[in-house]
Amino acid sequence: MARTTIRNTDKVKHFIQYFGLMVLLLLVWQALSMLGVIQPIILPPPSQIAIVFWDLLKNGTLLKHISISVLRVLEGFGVAALLGLGLGMAIGLSQTLARMTDLIIQVIKPIPPIAWIPLAILWFGIGEQSKVFIIFLGAFFPVIVNTIDGIRQTDHKLVEVARILEVSKSRFILQVVIPGAFPAIMTGLRVGLMVAWMCVVAAELIAASGGVGYLIMDARQLSQSDVVLVGMITIGIIGKVMDSIISWIEKRVITWKTAFVGV
Amino acid sequence: MNKDERVEPKLLIENLSKSYLVQNEEVKALQGINLTIRDGEFVAIVGSSGCGKSTLLKIIAGLENGYQGSVLLGKERIAGPGLDRGMVFQEHRLLPWLTVEKNITFGLKNKKPEEIARLVSEHIELVGLSGFANAYPYQLSGGMAQRVSIARALVNQPQLLLLDEPFGALDALTKIQMQQEVLRIWEVEKTTMILVTHDIDEAIFLGDRVVVMSSRPGTIRRIIPIDMPRPRDRSSSEFAHIRKEIYHEFFTDAEEPFAYAI
């Protein structure tokens, strides 16, 4: 009898821990706004943001912008995943290729996607392609770097086993290297998708006429901080949803691992 | 290749030496090893850490090259790893993303599907894991995983089975169980086996002969034939006598520990 009671209070405790801090911050924020300590143009109160959010949702504007942005992200991420996985595997498996490409990758990697905007406009104009290009750049490096790492980290103990069993090169790559690299590859894809989504604001600086990034920049021109915040929060929520989807995929694909969940 | 066609494996090691370069200094791992192993024999190599016994095994497996002297399997000089010499390591080294069945299948090469099915199920039975064909390594205990590893090594019917401290990671009770298993498998398959261990009792329990190695550099101090019938009683006086003999190779009277319990 006592044991079930403890479990229930545990659940309640966890619930509070999960949402507590956020709720507390929101209440303090609302209170400070209503007391006039925080000016609405600097930081609109949660109540105002909620109203704007609901309005934009109701008249379909928000969903329209979300779908435009999500489409762009998926396009950019798709290309990044294909190229990143392909090149990453080739580089991971070939020492020569690795030596040839290492310098280029290391030098280009730190350049933030935003810095590419001027070139993107010159090369691709102000249409969809330049935006997808920026998003692609954001997602590409996490994917390729993690793929290379995953392949390089192939357990050499398994390599010895494969040598003894005279496993052919193709079977070795398909059955030992790539499955072993899956966790790292999934991490790369996950991080890549996140960065792709974060780049959507940068990408939509290029003459966009739709999308969540556009929504934010547009509201900025008109000094509408509440819409800016709605845009930001939307980006956060969608990002979280995307992350959850990939995590779910990861769990189904990598069924042989048991993850460390904490002390 | 079936068992009858197996060539007398007669592993012939003559004057084998191997050194490593450690921080620009030459370290001799093995010095002047001479050893002949007959077909169907079970040879146990015992020694303390660093005596080169694992290096010796790896050279036989073909995972280490660059040695002086000769190592011949039948008439062939060993130059690299191959299916004719199976190996079981201290870690099970199974592919975590494959089931037991698929892991054992992984050891097979160029076989027709029906043959694969037959061989795999036979070997699952051989190592006593019937019913676990679809389990993943993370679902198995240490002992069970090691059994799969043995099955994988044997499924190709190699000429030699090399075991490098195969039970070092298992608890004491499972270890004894696995020793009995290996013995049973050896009696069924009659594969020539070379086991490397630091467990003296294990060596005596399993081996036709026990090769005692000393370290730095690794040499063979003594080869002790074990004439006892199997299964051997670990508490018998004969067992104890041999145990004491081997001990003398490692410890002087003053260092000999009084009691040794499993």
Add this chain to the structure above:
Amino acid sequence: MKKFLNIILTGMFALALTSLSSPTAQGEEIRLATQAIPAYAPVFVAKHKGFIQEELAKIKSTAEIKWTSFPAGPPINESFAAGQQDFGFLGDVPAIIGKSAGINTKIVALTSSGPKTLAVVVPSKSSITTPAGLKGKKVAVVKGSYAHHLLLLVLQKGGLTTNDIEFINLSQADIATALVNGNIDAAAIWEPLITKLGTQKAIRVLADGTGIKKGVLVIIASNDFITKNRAKTKAVLKAYKRGADFIKAHTAEAAQLIATDVNLSPELLLPVLNKFNYNLAIQPEDIGEIKKSEAFLLSNGLIRAEVNIDSFVDTSLTKEISSK
């Protein structure tokens, strides 16, 4: 322990927020937000000739002038919202947008006006000859600028609305590239870009503000500053007026003086200076123009709260200056 930490964290958060809302210490500093365009030429003349310092000296002030340059009106609004500026030079449209969003400012003077200083242009090779020809085309403008209003008025002339075009929000710099590369079909821009691209033969003017929009540009000042420093406010405005007078009297010399401030060579700058009317005083018809801009913003949903122009515009300061 956790609860205690929570309270500390929210306390720190709140403190950080309050520091955002209070204006930064003004001390002996007057902060001007300008744009590097000929529309505000007088202020640059005043800068080079030291007019502002002179006027401040007359009222025994040793305040320092802090200059910040912005690419357009909307970023100036942001800076005002953060309490970082005292004076701003921008178009009437962004000034109204800022006020509607809650920025506490007043329009204290005009900087200039000139219907030919803003225009809807097309690439020189374009086949578009009338506003109606913009239908279905890619048209770029800085959203929330006074050229945005012009675009709407020009579209109206052709019987179109923004729904009939592909509306693209671009900065002036990006518009220049896009026009030259042919990435867009038309744009609404202001000087000096019109002259720059015109002399390069890259564009053709489709329609400018003549007859439809006077192109009123204003000086805004933070209400706080006006209340606390009325004398200094007038000093700045007087200096601006002297700059404007100088341009009228010595246009060529002025062009030489401020060419680098507005990114235009003196030869090209000279005709542009003549396009502007740098009159400080706010006339009733100017207030009428500003009201039209407010109506445009409200009806197009670009502002949500209406702005009472009569109380937004403060003519008292300029009246006091001219009465002297």
